[in-house]
Amino acid sequence: MIHEFKKVWKPYTIGMLWLLGLLWPLMGIHADGTLTFQKTVTVWSYILAGSLVCLMIYVMKTSGSLKFITGPVTRVTGGARSATTALPSWVWIVLLLGVALVYPQFAGRYGTDVAINVMLYICLGLGINVVVGLAGMLDLGYIAFYGVGAYTYALLNVTYGLAFWVCLPFAALFACLAGCIVGYPTLRMRGDYLAIVTLGFGEIIRIILNNWMSLTNGPNGILGIKPIGIYIPIFENGLTFEHIWVKKLQLFYYFALGLAIFAAIAVRRLNYSRVGRAWESIREDETAAELMGVNTFIYKLLAYAMGAAFAGLAGAFFAARMKFVSPESFTFLESAMVLCMVVLGGMGSIPGIILGVIALIALPEVFRELQSYRMLVFGATMVIMMLFRPSGLIPAKRVGTRSEEKEG
Amino acid sequence: MEYFIQQLINGITLGGMYALIALGYTMVYGVIQLINFAHGEFFAAGGYVGAIALAYFAGNGYMDSHPIICLTGSFMIAMAYCAYLAVGVEKIAYKPLRKNSRLAVLLSALGMSIFLSNGMMLTQGVYDKVYPSELFQGRFDFGDMITISYLQILIVSLTAVLLVGLNLLVFKTKIGMAMRATAQDKTMSSLVAISSNRIISLTFAIGAGLAAAAGIMYGLYYGSVKYDMGFVPGIKAFAAAVLGGIGNITGAMIGGLIIGMVEIFGAGYISGEYKDVFAFIILIAVLYFKPTGIMGENIDDTRV
Numbered sequence: 001m002i003h004e005f006k007k008v009w010k011p012y013t014i015g016m017l018w019l020l021g022l023l024w025p026l027m028g029i030h031a032d033g034t035l036t037f038q039k040t041v042t043v044w045s046y047i048l049a050g051s052l053v054c055l056m057i058y059v060m061k062t063s064g065s066l067k068f069i070t071g072p073v074t075r076v077t078g079g080a081r082s083a084t085t086a087l088p089s090w091v092w093i094v095l096l097l098g099v100a101l102v103y104p105q106f107a108g109r110y111g112t113d114v115a116i117n118v119m120l121y122i123c124l125g126l127g128i129n130v131v132v133g134l135a136g137m138l139d140l141g142y143i144a145f146y147g148v149g150a151y152t153y154a155l156l157n158v159t160y161g162l163a164f165w166v167c168l169p170f171a172a173l174f175a176c177l178a179g180c181i182v183g184y185p186t187l188r189m190r191g192d193y194l195a196i197v198t199l200g201f202g203e204i205i206r207i208i209l210n211n212w213m214s215l216t217n218g219p220n221g222i223l224g225i226k227p228i229g230i231y232i233p234i235f236e237n238g239l240t241f242e243h244i245w246v247k248k249l250q251l252f253y254y255f256a257l258g259l260a261i262f263a264a265i266a267v268r269r270l271n272y273s274r275v276g277r278a279w280e281s282i283r284e285d286e287t288a289a290e291l292m293g294v295n296t297f298i299y300k301l302l303a304y305a306m307g308a309a310f311a312g313l314a315g316a317f318f319a320a321r322m323k324f325v326s327p328e329s330f331t332f333l334e335s336a337m338v339l340c341m342v343v344l345g346g347m348g349s350i351p352g353i354i355l356g357v358i359a360l361i362a363l364p365e366v367f368r369e370l371q372s373y374r375m376l377v378f379g380a381t382m383v384i385m386m387l388f389r390p391s392g393l394i395p396a397k398r399v400g401t402r403s404e405e406k407e408g
Numbered sequence: 409m410e411y412f413i414q415q416l417i418n419g420i421t422l423g424g425m426y427a428l429i430a431l432g433y434t435m436v437y438g439v440i441q442l443i444n445f446a447h448g449e450f451f452a453a454g455g456y457v458g459a460i461a462l463a464y465f466a467g468n469g470y471m472d473s474h475p476i477i478c479l480t481g482s483f484m485i486a487m488a489y490c491a492y493l494a495v496g497v498e499k500i501a502y503k504p505l506r507k508n509s510r511l512a513v514l515l516s517a518l519g520m521s522i523f524l525s526n527g528m529m530l531t532q533g534v535y536d537k538v539y540p541s542e543l544f545q546g547r548f549d550f551g552d553m554i555t556i557s558y559l560q561i562l563i564v565s566l567t568a569v570l571l572v573g574l575n576l577l578v579f580k581t582k583i584g585m586a587m588r589a590t591a592q593d594k595t596m597s598s599l600v601a602i603s604s605n606r607i608i609s610l611t612f613a614i615g616a617g618l619a620a621a622a623g624i625m626y627g628l629y630y631g632s633v634k635y636d637m638g639f640v641p642g643i644k645a646f647a648a649a650v651l652g653g654i655g656n657i658t659g660a661m662i663g664g665l666i667i668g669m670v671e672i673f674g675a676g677y678i679s680g681e682y683k684d685v686f687a688f689i690i691l692i693a694v695l696y697f698k699p700t701g702i703m704g705e706n707i708d709d710t711r712v
Contacts, residue, residue: 026531033467200688211681376526382519
């Protein structure tokens with residue numbers, strides 16, 4: 001353990017001193033011409049204490065001094081893992097679904113509200129997963145398609161009075177079209193450029209929503225969107241249908257749950273299809289994929305359009321639930337948040353994304369008083385995940401075997 | 409015509425700032441082929457530290473007795489601070505991932521960018537930080553329409569000095585030669601005893617220093633800075649770097665000037681509300697029709 005500690009103490013000390021030097025000018029120099037040190041040192045020592053604990057745990061874990069704790073824990077988790085693999089996966093899915101179905105009966109209004117948010121973000125996360133996780137393209141303007149979906153439903157509903165179920169395909173279609181318009185010129189380039197161009201496109205769509213007063217009512221947004229309407233059968237004197245609005249949150253929750261389940265099934269089917277294989281080959285090596293006869297441009301465009309369509313669906317549900325849309329909801333930070341969920345959970349892994357969304361939506365609700373630290377933690381999470389566990393909390397299972405594994 | 413000349417002057421001022429930010433992108437890209445998403449945050453941090461330093465000097469009353477020294481001092485402090493910040497960020501978030509996939513480095517850079525801007529928000533507050541406005545109130549008037557403020561002259565001349573200095577550093581000194589060698593071939597340059605780690609740190613430091621200078625100029629010009637102000641100028645400066653040919657220093661300067669002009673003329677003649685869109689449209693058009701940019705050499709597939 002001493003040996004391991006010797007290896008890390010030097011960069012750690014330098015790093016902490018660096019942080020102190022970074023914090024002091026921001027916190028210790030005041031406009032009235034005074035210099036203070038106390039506040040900076042206080043904040044810094046909190047960070048120091050916290051990171052020192054993490055460092056000690058890390059060192060003890062790598063050196064094996066924690067065997068007396070990790071031993072039993074790995075035995076338990078190993079046992080749990082063998083139990084999970086022994087049980088067929090449908091048992092887990094049924095359990096999860098059961099919990100999801102009865103959840104609103106126990107949770108209050110607030111809890112249901114959070115759960116609806118979780119469902120919408122699962123759909124968004126699964127959609128961006130098609131682009132980032134399966135096809136390996138970084139898309140930073142993703143939330144714009146969510147906006148396109150939301151505005152499609154809002155405008156069609158408010159101006160033409162079309163019902164939700166009529167607008168839903170249009171929301172997906174328009175988001176898909178927007179995806180193609182963005183994707184067509186940008187997908188010829190690789191990686192880094194694509195990221196920043198999609199970022200630019202996301203901003204363009206937001207600026208247009210903000211400034212096209214005659215269509216979108218600008219920053220004031222669109223009010224008076226109708227909720228989902230459904231017909232329920234009534235069996236008094238013959239069969240008649242009664243039309244009701246889904247205004248109750250608990251009822252809406254089930255529709256959002258349906259959306260999330262639909263997205264999960266669709267993404268799974270896509271992943272294991274021929275198209276999914278093509279995406280995966282593009283992600284691993286684009287040149288090789290092209291040589292094997294994969295039309296990379298078409299498949300990348302398809303991934304982009306598919307991802308956008310999921311966002312469009314989620315957007316329509318969002319508009320129906322809030323009954324109000326404005327460009328404020330579709331900023332870059334939302335894109336970054338969805339991306340962070342996918343990165344945390346594991347790119348390409350459906351259970352991982354569900355876990356990531358729950359972690360990043362539900363946890364901030366629990367720690368409400370730390371709300372202002374939320375984005376700071378998101379940013380740090382992305383860096384830390386990339387440094388220590390790039391495949392996420394629940395890594396994706398690979399389809400087939402790779403050549404190295406076979407040889408080894 | 410007078411309106412045109414006035415817009416031209418404003419465009420050069422803004423373009424100079426974009427050129428300074430774009431240099432950071434292009435130099436880092438030239439050396440390690442990475443788009444440094446956190447670069448816009450260096451620009452914002454520079455603006456903040458400049459504001460803090462100026463306020464400190466003003467609070468002590470040095471501002472009235474020695475304004476030039478205070479201003480120079482603030483620029484120095486902000487540039488040194490951002491260089492220091494950038495070197496650390498590179499060591500923490502980029503260096504360990506150099507061997508990983510491109511996606512991992514991009515995501516790490518993006519996370520760092522979010523982290524830095526929110527860190528600034530938490531330490532400095534969510535509201536605009538105001539620059540002392542009594543600086544450089546004067547201006548020259550030519551005719552009825554054309555005015556050049558002292559501030560604009562200061563910004564343009566300082567930008568010119570920095571750009572010339574950078575050019576001298578990169579093309580005339582031994583360090584510059586080492587940087588160019590590392591950018592061309594990392595293995596080969598390490599064989600002739602150039603430490604690529606040190607050169608990469610140096611590149612980050614220089615790029616961030618230039619961005620910090622631009623941050624102070626931006627704060628002086630617009631009167632205030634905000635924690636998330638690095639985002640949009642960052643993308644525009646990236647557009648400038650791509651327009652000039654990414655990896656090419658002269659190209660970034662020209663690209664920055666062009667983007668600044670386009671934004672000002674677009675806002676003046678077409679629509680002020682859509683002024684942010686023009687830079688993006690240029691970026692997309694350049695990438696679509698001539699991805700190597702104006703001055704760029706041919707980029708093979710592995711670098712794009």
